[in-house]
Amino acid sequence: MNVDKKLARRYDLIVWDWDGTIMDSTPTIVQCIQQACRDLGFKEPDDSLASSVIGLGIHDSLRRAVPWIEPAHFSKLTERFRYHYLAKDHELHLFKGVRDLLEKLRADGYLLGVATGKSRVGLDRSLQHHQLEHLFHETRTADESFSKPHPGMLLELSDALQVPMRRMLMIGDTTHDLDMAVNAGVDAVAVTYGAHPPDTLKESTSLAHVDDVPQLAQWLDTNLVI
Ligand SMILES: O=C(O)COP(=O)(O)O
Numbered sequence: 001m002n003v004d005k006k007l008a009r010r011y012d013l014i015v016w017d018w019d020g021t022i023m024d025s026t027p028t029i030v031q032c033i034q035q036a037c038r039d040l041g042f043k044e045p046d047d048s049l050a051s052s053v054i055g056l057g058i059h060d061s062l063r064r065a066v067p068w069i070e071p072a073h074f075s076k077l078t079e080r081f082r083y084h085y086l087a088k089d090h091e092l093h094l095f096k097g098v099r100d101l102l103e104k105l106r107a108d109g110y111l112l113g114v115a116t117g118k119s120r121v122g123l124d125r126s127l128q129h130h131q132l133e134h135l136f137h138e139t140r141t142a143d144e145s146f147s148k149p150h151p152g153m154l155l156e157l158s159d160a161l162q163v164p165m166r167r168m169l170m171i172g173d174t175t176h177d178l179d180m181a182v183n184a185g186v187d188a189v190a191v192t193y194g195a196h197p198p199d200t201l202k203e204s205t206s207l208a209h210v211d212d213v214p215q216l217a218q219w220l221d222t223n224l225v226i
Pocket residue numbers: 017018019020053054055056057058061115116117118119
């Protein structure tokens with residue numbers, strides 16, 4: 001490898017959000033939240049409210065999506081959500097072009113990580129199903145670490161891979177991802193093809209907003225090096 005090129009890199013570690021950034025899962029998560037409410041006879045959140053909570057981890061997500069129900073009902077609601085999500089999990093697909101992009105970044109020598117609101121079991125199942133495990137150096141899930149927007153997952157990735165915050169880049173589709181990056185002092189790029197509407201993302205701090213995977217690849221190609 002060309003030493004000059006290595007020295008000119010702006011980032012060493014690229015941390016990815018999972019749902020809505022790598023995995024095209026927003027509509028499914030929204031439907032499962034709504035179906036879980038219907039199962040139990042609760043008023044369901046509309047699409048916008050249900051989408052807004054994606055990424056916060058299952059417990060915080062449901063509490064924010066369905067604030068009108070008694071706390072005692074949340075464990076049952078969580079169980080119904082999991083039931084519906086598990087039935088659909090294997091039908092979900094990656095956003096077109098993401099696999100190639102991850103493979104290229106890995107081949108170019110970047111460290112790759114995941115910071116997700118998913119559970120460890122859910123992330124590992126998805127990594128395995130899509131045969132992506134070999135691409136990521138470290139992953140963090142909200143149930144084993146900290147929920148977004150707490151910076152804990154990024155701090156742990158920094159520690160585990162020995163990469164300072166200023167050498168990390170976060171890629172995510174929600175304000176929760178971008179706020180986590182701000183709280184950790186990490187640069188971020190927003191993708192607008194996931195759970196949160198572009199207008200909401202544009203109010204958050206990030207280096208750029210990209211509308212699809214080819215645009216993301218183009219942005220990375222130009223901006224990963226100085
Ligand atoms: O809340 C979820 O399950 C999705 O989590 P993520 O968007 O942080 O990957």
